Amino acid sequence: MTNKLTAVAGVLASACAGTRETVAIVTGGELPAARPVWVIGVAGNAKLGAVVTAGEHVVYCEGRAAWPPEQDGKPVVIAGTLTTRTLPPPPVGPHRERSAGAEGAMSTLSPCAFPPEHDGGGLIEAERALFAALARRDRAALERLVAPELVLRIPGQPDADRAALLQGIAAAPGDILEVTGEQLRAHDAGDTGIVEGIQLAWVRIDGKVLEDRGAFVDVFAKRDGAWRVTFALNVPVSELPAR
Numbered sequence: 001m002t003n004k005l006t007a008v009a010g011v012l013a014s015a016c017a018g019t020r021e022t023v024a025i026v027t028g029g030e031l032p033a034a035r036p037v038w039v040i041g042v043a044g045n046a047k048l049g050a051v052v053t054a055g056e057h058v059v060y061c062e063g064r065a066a067w068p069p070e071q072d073g074k075p076v077v078i079a080g081t082l083t084t085r086t087l088p089p090p091p092v093g094p095h096r097e098r099s100a101g102a103e104g105a106m107s108t109l110s111p112c113a114f115p116p117e118h119d120g121g122g123l124i125e126a127e128r129a130l131f132a133a134l135a136r137r138d139r140a141a142l143e144r145l146v147a148p149e150l151v152l153r154i155p156g157q158p159d160a161d162r163a164a165l166l167q168g169i170a171a172a173p174g175d176i177l178e179v180t181g182e183q184l185r186a187h188d189a190g191d192t193g194i195v196e197g198i199q200l201a202w203v204r205i206d207g208k209v210l211e212d213r214g215a216f217v218d219v220f221a222k223r224d225g226a227w228r229v230t231f232a233l234n235v236p237v238s239e240l241p242a243r
Contacts, residue, residue: 023189025219026082027151027231028055031107036081038115038189040217040233042155043067043076052078052109055153061112075217075233077187077194080109118188126220126227127181127195134201135179137169147221147228154234174205191222199234213237 024037041054050064061078085106126145133141143166150162160168184197196217203210219231 023079023192025189025192025194026054026057026059027153027219027233028057031057031059031082033082033084036079037109038187038194039078039080039082039109040194040219040231041076042233042235043071043074045072048106050112052076053155057107060106060108062108062110064112073235074215074237075196075235077115077196077217078109078112079115080112083108083110115187115194117185118193119186121186121188121193122227123186123188123193123195123220124184126193127184127186127197127218130218130229131179131181131199134169135176137172137176139166139170142166142169144226145228147223147230149230150232151230152232152234154236172203174203174210177202177204177209193220193222193227194218195220198237 024032024035026032026037026039027041039052039054039059041052041057041059044051044053044058045066046058046060048060050061050067052059052061059082062080066072067076085108129141130145132138133145146162146165148162150165152160152165154160179199179201182198182200184195187194187196194217197215199214199216201212203212213236214234215237216232216234218229218233220227221230222228
């Protein structure tokens with residue numbers, strides 16, 4: 001049951017603690033250049049090194065040769081400064097053949113680090129409230145917890161909006177026994193917050209109890225003093241990733 005949540009690509013997070021710089025939360029859309037960002041996407045490995053795919057963008061991780069097997073293909077939140085490099089065309093051989101390789105403009109992130117964790121602010125509590133609402137198929141609670149502009153992204157499927165999410169939860173087969181989370185980590189960016197981890201759900205269908213497990217990242221925005229999900233990335237997994 002990869003029913004998760006959230007919002008519009010390229011949300012700007014106002015970092016309000018002291019003199020902390022404003023951080024742009026990038027999930028797709030336009031890429032802000034030469035400024036601190038947190039990129040949310042799916043980790044992958046390319047010929048030139050580790051990458052993060054965020055929507056239509058492939059961002060290269062400066063100085064990171066590859067993601068470990070347990071992280072490859074899973075959602076990640078990575079911090080750094082975005083810049084653009086231009087690679088020259090590969091050389092042409094004596095018989096006009098061209099070597100394989102990347103060329104043209106490429107977006108890079110440096111230092112490509114994990115952002116600091118933040119246990120306060122009610123983000124973990126908001127995520128657990130979301131799990132509980134999903135387990136109860138509580139539409140009223142979900143409408144309070146999920147922002148109208150929610151974008152739900154599952155790789156390989158078209159992005160879904162809030163209406164599609166609510167309809168999918170209501171129509172899901174079987175009895176949802178429990179929805180919970182493991183390895184939950186929160187990151188604070190002022191009026192924007194992020195929770196990542198593993199979502200586990202148990203569903204009874206035709207007398208059999210099935211377990212669904214997905215690695216996720218949820219982006220929350222503070223609205224009227226409460227956290228609401230604006231963007232959700234969910235990748236089904238067969239085993240718990242280690243980090």
